[in-house]
Amino acid sequence: MNLQNKFILEVENFSLEKTLNCGQTFRFFKNEEHYIYPYKDSVLKLKQKKESLLEVEVYGEDLSKDEIKEIFGLNHDVRKINEKILRIAPNLEEPLLLSSGIRIMKMQPYEATISFIFSIQSQIPVIQKRLNKLSAIVGRKITIDGIDYYLFPKFEDLLTLTYKDIKSLNLGFREKFFLNLIKNYRSSDFEMLKGKTYEEKKKFLMSILGVGEKVSECILLFGYGELSAFPVDTWIIKGLKRFFNVEGSTKKLTEFGHKKFDSVSGYAQQYIYYFMRNFLGS
DNA sequence: TAACAGGCCACCG
DNA sequence: CGGTGGCCTGTT
Numbered sequence: 001m002n003l004q005n006k007f008i009l010e011v012e013n014f015s016l017e018k019t020l021n022c023g024q025t026f027r028f029f030k031n032e033e034h035y036i037y038p039y040k041d042s043v044l045k046l047k048q049k050k051e052s053l054l055e056v057e058v059y060g061e062d063l064s065k066d067e068i069k070e071i072f073g074l075n076h077d078v079r080k081i082n083e084k085i086l087r088i089a090p091n092l093e094e095p096l097l098l099s100s101g102i103r104i105m106k107m108q109p110y111e112a113t114i115s116f117i118f119s120i121q122s123q124i125p126v127i128q129k130r131l132n133k134l135s136a137i138v139g140r141k142i143t144i145d146g147i148d149y150y151l152f153p154k155f156e157d158l159l160t161l162t163y164k165d166i167k168s169l170n171l172g173f174r175e176k177f178f179l180n181l182i183k184n185y186r187s188s189d190f191e192m193l194k195g196k197t198y199e200e201k202k203k204f205l206m207s208i209l210g211v212g213e214k215v216s217e218c219i220l221l222f223g224y225g226e227l228s229a230f231p232v233d234t235w236i237i238k239g240l241k242r243f244f245n246v247e248g249s250t251k252k253l254t255e256f257g258h259k260k261f262d263s264v265s266g267y268a269q270q271y272i273y274y275f276m277r278n279f280l281g282s
Numbered sequence: 283t284a285a286c287a288g289g290c291c292a293c294c295g
Numbered sequence: 296c297g298g299t300g301g302c303c304t305g306t307t
Contacts, residue, residue, distance in 0.1 A: 023288065120289050126305060127288085172303025177290085212290050233288040249297075250289080277288085 004042075005058040007065060008049075013078045015101025016048040022274050024105050024222050026115055026128045027135070027152065036149055038135075039063070039071055040108065043142040043149045060142045060151070073103030076227070076267075084264045085271070091243055092268065095275030102270050105222060109190040111152050112223030113208070116215040117177045130169050137165050155187035177210025190223075198226055213250045221266045230257030230265035238280075239272035 020028045020035055029036040037044045041061035048054050056068055069075050085092055107115075114134075119127045135150035138157045142149050159182060171178055185208070193201045201224060205216040214231050221229035232240075232253045240246050246256055261268040 116288095121287055121302085122289095122304085123287055123306075129305095170304060172305095173290085173301095174303075210290065214289060218288095231288090235288065251297090273288085 003057055003059055004062040005056075007056055009054040009056060009065065009068065009074070010052055011048075011054050011074060012052055013101060014048075014054070014072070014074060014103055016046055016054065016072070018099065018102045018274070019072060019105060022099075022102050022270060023124065023277070024218075024270075025107060026119070026124065026131050029149065031145065031147065036144065037071075038142075038149055038151050041140075041151060043144060043151070044068070044071075045144060059144055070106050070225075073105055076103060078103070078267070081227075081264045081267050085261065085268050088261060088264075089243070089268070092271060095239075095243075095271040098279060099271040099274040102267075102274060104225075104227065104266050104270060106225050107222055108152070109193065109219060109223035110155050110185075110187050112219045113181065113190065113205070113211065113215075114178070116218045117174055117181065117210045118171065119218075120174055120177075120210070120215065130171065133169055137161065137168070155182075155190075158182040174210065177208075180209045194224065198228065201226070213254055217254060221269075227266040228258065228261075228263050230254055230261065230269050232257065233273070235273050235276040236269060239276040242276070242280075243272065 016035060020037070027038055033047055035046045037046060042063050043059045044063075045057040045059065046054065082096055085096060115127070115131060118130045131152075132150065135152050138150075138153040138161070140151040140153065140157070142151065161182070166175065166178065169175075193204055196204075198220065201220055202216055205211050205219050211219070214233055217229045217231035220226040221231060232250045237250075237253060240253055240256065244256075244260075246253065248256075257265050257269060
């Protein structure tokens with residue numbers, strides 16, 4: 001497949017590896033020295049040279065530098081965000097330093113919705129397998145260096161799936177959530193939300209079968225770029241107890257995060273998550 | 283092996 | 296409402 005574009009971005013406070021591996025996105029691949037990331041109708045081949053240079057090759061549909069920056073959160077003023085987090089919670093200094101370089105990515109809202117519905121009570125390798133299989137079944141692919149990479153299905157492609165296709169994903173109890181989503185929603189539902197407020201988005205997302213407190217916050221954060229979202233999963237539950245000595249329901253803890261971190265909740269959440277996950281096992 | 287995994291829904295009080 | 300039991304399937 002043809003290389004559409006190639007350029008080098010100057011970056012700071014950015015780690016491609018950490019950003020891809022911190023659980024916000026599931027569909028990326030490593031090929032030798034490069035990371036491969038399918039996005040919409042494009043596949044990106046990426047390599048971080050030194051710390052400050054990101055080499056980007058775009059295959060399939062072309063993407064602008066600004067679009068690339070948005071995908072990897074390079075448009076976020078992380079220095080200012082970190083200052084605010086430390087002002088609010090000085091005891092997050094260690095997690096913040098250890099997670100240095102993580103950016104909040106931006107994916108398509110409906111893709112985020114499907115991804116995080118697939119993620120319910122599941123470990124990352126299983127989630128990746130489901131999403132990759134779904135993409136392979138629909139079969140939109142771009143070949144780079146002799147290897148096929150499948151694009152995530154367009155929403156309308158999902159209507160062409162047979163029940164046998166869907167069964168083969170082994171979604172278990174999540175299957176009814178997925179079936180409901182492709183039967184009763186369209187990509188326009190998710191596009192329309194872009195202009196709405198946080199509360200309106202949240203209300204709509206929570207009304208989707210299978211989308212609860214945690215998943216809706218993930219969609220808001222990673223799908224809509226709402227940096228005040230604060231997804232509470234099991235790692236965050238442990239982290240909030242450790243750093244702030246708070247416990248309670250997911251709903252209560254989500255409110256706690258919103259109130260405490262306001263517009264920087266998303267980054268604070270990522271730092272706590274990354275620290276708990278990678279430096280405190282169990 | 284039995285328990286649990288990056289939660290949600292339905293049901294109960 | 297706020298709090299709990301059961302849940303598909305794949306791992307450990």
